[in-house]
Amino acid sequence: MPELTASADPLVMVTAYDYPGGRHAEAAGVDLILVGDSLGNVVLGYDSTAPVTLADMIHHGKAVRRGAPNTFLVVDLPFGTYHTGVHDAMRHAVKVIQETGADALKLEGSTPEVLDVVGTLTRNGIPVMGHVGLMPQTATAQGGLTVQGKDDASARRTLDGALALQDAGAFAAVLEAIPARLARLITERLAIPTIGIGAGVHCRGQVLVTHDLLGVYEGEHKKIAKRYAEVGQVSREAITAYAAEVRGRTFPARENSFVMKDDVLDKLY
Numbered sequence: 001m002p003e004l005t006a007s008a009d010p011l012v013m014v015t016a017y018d019y020p021g022g023r024h025a026e027a028a029g030v031d032l033i034l035v036g037d038s039l040g041n042v043v044l045g046y047d048s049t050a051p052v053t054l055a056d057m058i059h060h061g062k063a064v065r066r067g068a069p070n071t072f073l074v075v076d077l078p079f080g081t082y083h084t085g086v087h088d089a090m091r092h093a094v095k096v097i098q099e100t101g102a103d104a105l106k107l108e109g110s111t112p113e114v115l116d117v118v119g120t121l122t123r124n125g126i127p128v129m130g131h132v133g134l135m136p137q138t139a140t141a142q143g144g145l146t147v148q149g150k151d152d153a154s155a156r157r158t159l160d161g162a163l164a165l166q167d168a169g170a171f172a173a174v175l176e177a178i179p180a181r182l183a184r185l186i187t188e189r190l191a192i193p194t195i196g197i198g199a200g201v202h203c204r205g206q207v208l209v210t211h212d213l214l215g216v217y218e219g220e221h222k223k224i225a226k227r228y229a230e231v232g233q234v235s236r237e238a239i240t241a242y243a244a245e246v247r248g249r250t251f252p253a254r255e256n257s258f259v260m261k262d263d264v265l266d267k268l269y
Contacts, residue, residue: 002032012030018043018063020067021064022068030071034106035076037078038136052079054096057076057078057100058099061075061096073100075100076105076106078137093105104126104129105129106128109135119168122170129171130161131173133177149178158175162186163189166191172193173193175195175196176199180200182199183202213226
């Protein structure tokens with residue numbers, strides 16, 4: 001497990017959804033990789049994370065693990081897989097751990113039902129990362145994909161939820177889309193590390209969706225993310241250039257083609 005003490009350097013976490021994503025993240029030396037159910041949005045083209053299935057998470061988790069065999073790997077349990085009771089949650093959690101080789105799972109929320117699941121999993125040796133603030137799986141019930149914790153009730157709920165997750169046995173908590181000052185207070189109150197996304201600089205670590213930081217989708221600029229590259233633009237330009245060469249019959253060139261002996265070809269004729 002990465003160094004989680006308060007004196008250690010800030011934790012670096014990114015998402016990955018496939019073998020090359022895992023390879024690139026591990027080569028970059030990140031501390032943790034999250035196979036997030038955000039794959040529903042950025043990889044599968046869904047409007048939300050709700051349609052993502054357990055099979056989807058296992059399929060992508062296995063690919064990421066093959067690409068990043070030596071990095072601490074966290075896999076999301078998708079919507080509906082831990083909401084129908086502790087027995088179902090435990091069965092689904094064991095399946096994900098066994099089939100993906102993940103080191104930990106991530107669950108959203110801090111309702112009594114979710115806390116029961118967190119406690120059961122951790123008591124049975126499955127590390128759990130919690131998640132409070134904006135929770136994409138149930139964003140509709142939160143009023144949409146909006147900042148949480150800006151009023152008294154929401155701020156108290158977020159703080160109490162993070163503390164409850166710690167008490168239930170979570171080893172870390174993601175804080176998503178909450179005011180930076182609230183995130184700082186939560187970080188100060190918790191003994192476990194906080195991982196921020198849109199939660200300011202005072203969290204114990206940070207996580208970003210790789211597609212956001214790489215600029216995979218042109219024209220999408222999210223406040224909670226910073227674009228460190230423009231991969232979408234480079235990809236489009238490369239494919240456009242390839243298409244032009246195919247249509248102009250300049251690709252494949254001689255150096256991209258294979259040869260055969262004249263006498264072999266003569267026999268065919």
